[in-house]
Amino acid sequence: MTTQTETTYFNGKLFDRMQDMNRTWLERLREIRQIEAEYGSKLLAAKTSSEGATICNEWMAKRLETVANEQKAFTTAWLDLFSDMAMFTAPTKVAKPAAE
Numbered sequence: 001m002t003t004q005t006e007t008t009y010f011n012g013k014l015f016d017r018m019q020d021m022n023r024t025w026l027e028r029l030r031e032i033r034q035i036e037a038e039y040g041s042k043l044l045a046a047k048t049s050s051e052g053a054t055i056c057n058e059w060m061a062k063r064l065e066t067v068a069n070e071q072k073a074f075t076t077a078w079l080d081l082f083s084d085m086a087m088f089t090a091p092t093k094v095a096k097p098a099a100e
Contacts, residue, residue, distance in 0.1 A: 007010075013084065014081070014084070014085070017077075017080070017081055017084065018081070020041045020077075021074075021078075021081070023076065024073060025070075025074070026067070028070045028073070031066060032063070032066055032067075032070075035059070035062055035063060035066060039055060039058065039059035039062070042055045042059075043055050043056065043059070
């Protein structure tokens, strides 16, 4: 059985973890936006179609790398969150007194 203090602690910890996940997600969105702006500018400045194609290839490679890293971080964060939840909800063992 859990006490109110344990539940409050867990809910607070859960909320903090979710806030961290949200901050990380927003940071990664900013990174993606920066990549889009950087490569968009490069593409607008391209003088030939082959230069434009090269920039597009670099852009897509960088974008895929960023998205893969985002998915890895997202998965790791959720696994950590579920792990915390599982540890919190796991029944605790009560030590039996030693026989005298």
